[in-house]
Every structure is written in structure tokens, then in C-alpha cells.
Amino acid sequence: MHARRLLTGLVPLMLITTAACGEDGSATSTSDSGKKLDKVTLTLNWYPYGEHAPFYYGKQQKIFEKHGIDLTIRAGQGSQKTVQATAAGQSDFGWADTPALLAGVDQGMKVKSLGVFLQTTPASVQFFDAQGIKAPADLKGKTIAGTAGDALSKTFPIFLKKNGLAESDVQVQNTDPAGKIAAVISGKTDALLGYASDQGPTMRNKARKDVGYLRFSEHGLNFYSNGLIAGPKSLAGDAKADVAQRMVRAVSESWAAAEKAPEPAVAAMHGASEQLPPQEVLSEQFKTTLSLLHTDATEGKAPGVNTEADWKQTIDVFAEAGMVRSPKDVSEYWDAGTALKG
Structure with a gap:
């Protein structure tokens, strides 16, 4: 990111x-x-x-x-x-x-x-399709790469709340912005907080794997x-x-x-x-x-x-x-x- x-x-x-x-x-x-x-x-x-x-x-x-x-x-x-x-x-x-x-x-x-x-907003949770994530509820127990203090990490708790999840349901791993894609590709995290118009296409190109998204705007939160x-x-x-x-x-x-x-x-x-x-x-x-x-x-x-x-x-x-x-x-x-x- x-x-x-x-x-x-x-x-x-x-x-x-x-x-x-x-x-x-x-x-x-x-x-x-x-x-x-x-x-x-x-x-x-x-x-x-x-x-x-x-x-x-x-x-x-x-x-x-x-x-x-x-x-x-x-x-x-x-x-x-x-x-x-x-x-x-x-x-x-x-x-x-x-x-x-x-x-x-x-x-x-x-x-x-x-x-x-x-x-x-292009704000989204991004992951490889193989993760089988189809809805916000599927994020429970997942580890997600995020950067402390940025707009995504600040609004993610609101996204979770709007979709019936608690912050404790997921683990957000503080990751340097430039390292988020690598964290997902290497398997260190299950997903990342990113922008659908930015990181997703790059991650797909690097890994040659299909990428899925949970867009904030499609799940109750837009800005x-x-x-x-x-x-x-x-x-x-x-x-x-x-x-x-x-x-x-x-x-x-x-x-x-x-x-x-x-x-x-x-x-x-x-x-x-x-x-x-x-x-x-x-x-x-x-x-x-x-x-x-x-x-x-x-x-x-x-x-x-x-x-x-x-x-x-x-x-x-x-x-x-x-x-x-x-x-x-x-x-x-x-x-x-x-x-x-x-």
C-alpha cells in the first residue's frame, strides 16, 4: 500500500x-x-x-x-x-x-x-480468492495487514461494527504501507486493508492469483x-x-x-x-x-x-x-x- x-x-x-x-x-x-x-x-x-x-x-x-x-x-x-x-x-x-x-x-x-x-470510497479488505472470504462475517479469526493511524485503519472498526463484528474478532497486524502486499503474498497475513483501485491490481499482477474484495461502500460505509x-x-x-x-x-x-x-x-x-x-x-x-x-x-x-x-x-x-x-x-x-x- x-x-x-x-x-x-x-x-x-x-x-x-x-x-x-x-x-x-x-x-x-x-x-x-x-x-x-x-x-x-x-x-x-x-x-x-x-x-x-x-x-x-x-x-x-x-x-x-x-x-x-x-x-x-x-x-x-x-x-x-x-x-x-x-x-x-x-x-x-x-x-x-x-x-x-x-x-x-x-x-x-x-x-x-x-x-x-x-x-x-475504494477502501476495502483485499485477499486472494483461495481464502474463501465472501462476506464480512468470514473475516472472523483472520489476520489483516493494516497501518496504524491511516484512514483505512481508523475507519475499519466502523466497518466491522456496521457488519456485526467486534474489533476483537479480527487481528490487525501493524504493517509498513509498502509491506502490505508482501505480507499477503507470503502468507503472513490473510488479507490487507487497501484501495480497490490501487493495491488489488498490483497484488494480482505480482502473484498471478485472483484477488477478492470486501468493499466498505458495499457493506454499509461510504465516504x-x-x-x-x-x-x-x-x-x-x-x-x-x-x-x-x-x-x-x-x-x-x-x-x-x-x-x-x-x-x-x-x-x-x-x-x-x-x-x-x-x-x-x-x-x-x-x-x-x-x-x-x-x-x-x-x-x-x-x-x-x-x-x-x-x-x-x-x-x-x-x-x-x-x-x-x-x-x-x-x-x-x-x-x-x-x-x-x-
């Missing part, structure tokens, strides 16, 4: 070099057709993997250019660091897990969501996952707000386009990173990601359209999990004025 999911403890911000700016604080370039573009940086939650295909496809298809944006995509080192960097103005925009955003705001960071795109975030640097003043609104529209259009052409979207990631997963893993990751775009309230709407009720549900879950100590109004986390309208 990637360290991008960890939410405990703040770490020093890494300096991100920004583009040279003009006197008004903006940076621009000119397209091949002579159109003036605003230079924009987007820091991902981790190194590129299947979930990020829409950003690369949007660049390739000139969707961002259409909206007057010259986009630079940067690898991240965890949602927590992306939230920090975006709040500090070291990145114009970020792509980060909503629990990390909630925790950041709880700690006083000035950062807001411009729209959550993965509105159904927001990854979305577009911005800090004061990108929201202050009419000119900046205009760029932010264009960025939101461009990201939404890129996701809609990638959803209609998943194979070309994944192909657009070629060369994005030396650490890029194999093509078959990327394809499976993105296929799963596309199943996470909506809740019942947003089905049929453009990618990135949120509702206040879904936001409140997410805040409530993480307040119950103890990751949000002082729950605030939805407006403190989500900039509905900049976000897409339903």
Missing part, C-alpha cells in the same frame, strides 16, 4: 520549484495556435498510477489548453504532503484524499476542495476519496478564481473524456514516470476507478459535482473515527462557489 494514504503526523514540506511569474503573480505561455495560456501546476497524491489517466489524457487531447491552461503534472509523495504543499502555495492545485484534506483543515491549513471526483484541492494562492482575487474555475471545468471534462475512452486514456500515461505500473495493472486500476465516480445523489451528473449531504456524511464518518477533532461546516472544506454546479 502506498504511503500516500498515511494521515498521522505532519512532516516538513518539500520545496516545489514554481514557474517564473509576471508582475501580477501569474505565469503564462502561448500555445502553438497563438492562444495565451495560464501556467498551472497540479501535484498528484502519489507517483502516477491508473487513477491519474484522465489528467494525462486531458493534456494529450488539449482539453486543458481549450480552457486556457498550460498544465504541468507533478508526482506526489502522499496525500498529506500534497495537502500541505497546496495550502502553502507550493503547488497551484493538488489531487488528494479527502480524509487528508479534512485532517489538514482540522490542523489549521488553509486549503479547500474544488470537487471530489472519487465519491465512492469521499480523491479530489481536486486548492489553497489561498489559487483562490484569492477574481483573476485567480477565474483560473480555478477553468481548471475545475477542464478536469471534469478530462475525466468525462477518459471515461468514454479508457484504453486511449491509459495509453496517454506512457512515459509519465519511471515507476509507472505495467500496462495491465494501469488498465485494471483505471477500470476500477471509473466505478467510484458517483454516489446515488450525483449519478448522471458531470464528474466532480458534489452535494452538501455527501460532504456531511464524510465529515461525520471521520469525526466518528477520531480523525476530525473539531468538525466544521461543509463550507470550511468545500468551495462550492468555484466547484461545478449540479
Whole structure:
């Protein structure tokens, strides 16, 4: 499991070099057709993997250019660091897990969501099919690899409770994020806490065994996952707000386009990173990601359209999990004025 999911403890911000700016604080370039573009940086939650295909496809298809944006995509080192960097103005925009955003705001960071795109959580218990796990009750007596303090481990007790199980019914073995898949493959644990759009396809590829999932969302527990975030640097003043609104529209259009052409979207990631997963893993990751775009309230709407009720549900879950100590109004986390309208 990637360290991008960890939410405990703040770490020093890494300096991100920004583009040279003009006197008004903006940076621009000119397209091949002579159109003036605003230079924009987007820091991902981790190194590129299947979930990020829409950003690369949007660049390739000139969707961002259409909206007057010259986009630079940067690898991240965890949602927590992306939230920090975006709040500090070291990145114009970020792509980060909503629990990390909630925790950041709880700690006083000035950062807001411009729209959550993965509105159904990919949080899940993952295991090889040979384990014979078909329902939450089958987890009783199992050993599961988890990382203390992260969003998965914090919400797992709520998942168990909703499915009639006690925390004592399973043993969660504290495992370094990078070691979870190895723990399951080696048989040290029966399963892991991970994300269906991330670890599962990798585990299947490495072991050449079919992987099964118990998704939290299919067993009574859902909350927001990854979305577009911005800090004061990108929201202050009419000119900046205009760029932010264009960025939101461009990201939404890129996701809609990638959803209609998943194979070309994944192909657009070629060369994005030396650490890029194999093509078959990327394809499976993105296929799963596309199943996470909506809740019942947003089905049929453009990618990135949120509702206040879904936001409140997410805040409530993480307040119950103890990751949000002082729950605030939805407006403190989500900039509905900049976000897409339903």
C-alpha cells in the first residue's frame, strides 16, 4: 500500500520549484495556435498510477489548453504532503484524499476542495480468492495487514461494527504501507486493508492469483476519496478564481473524456514516470476507478459535482473515527462557489 494514504503526523514540506511569474503573480505561455495560456501546476497524491489517466489524457487531447491552461503534472509523495504543499502555495492545485484534506483543515491549513471526483470510497479488505472470504462475517479469526493511524485503519472498526463484528474478532497486524502486499503474498497475513483501485491490481499482477474484495461502500460505509484541492494562492482575487474555475471545468471534462475512452486514456500515461505500473495493472486500476465516480445523489451528473449531504456524511464518518477533532461546516472544506454546479 502506498504511503500516500498515511494521515498521522505532519512532516516538513518539500520545496516545489514554481514557474517564473509576471508582475501580477501569474505565469503564462502561448500555445502553438497563438492562444495565451495560464501556467498551472497540479501535484498528484502519489507517483502516477491508473487513477491519474484522465489528467494525462486531458493534456494529450488539449482539453486543458481549450480552457486556457498550460498544465504541468507533478508526482506526489502522499496525500498529506500534497495537502500541505497546496495550502502553502507550493503547488497551484493538488489531487488528494479527502480524509487528508479534512485532517489538514482540522490542523489549521488553509486549503479547500474544488470537487471530489472519487465519491465512492475504494477502501476495502483485499485477499486472494483461495481464502474463501465472501462476506464480512468470514473475516472472523483472520489476520489483516493494516497501518496504524491511516484512514483505512481508523475507519475499519466502523466497518466491522456496521457488519456485526467486534474489533476483537479480527487481528490487525501493524504493517509498513509498502509491506502490505508482501505480507499477503507470503502468507503472513490473510488479507490487507487497501484501495480497490490501487493495491488489488498490483497484488494480482505480482502473484498471478485472483484477488477478492470486501468493499466498505458495499457493506454499509461510504465516504469521499480523491479530489481536486486548492489553497489561498489559487483562490484569492477574481483573476485567480477565474483560473480555478477553468481548471475545475477542464478536469471534469478530462475525466468525462477518459471515461468514454479508457484504453486511449491509459495509453496517454506512457512515459509519465519511471515507476509507472505495467500496462495491465494501469488498465485494471483505471477500470476500477471509473466505478467510484458517483454516489446515488450525483449519478448522471458531470464528474466532480458534489452535494452538501455527501460532504456531511464524510465529515461525520471521520469525526466518528477520531480523525476530525473539531468538525466544521461543509463550507470550511468545500468551495462550492468555484466547484461545478449540479
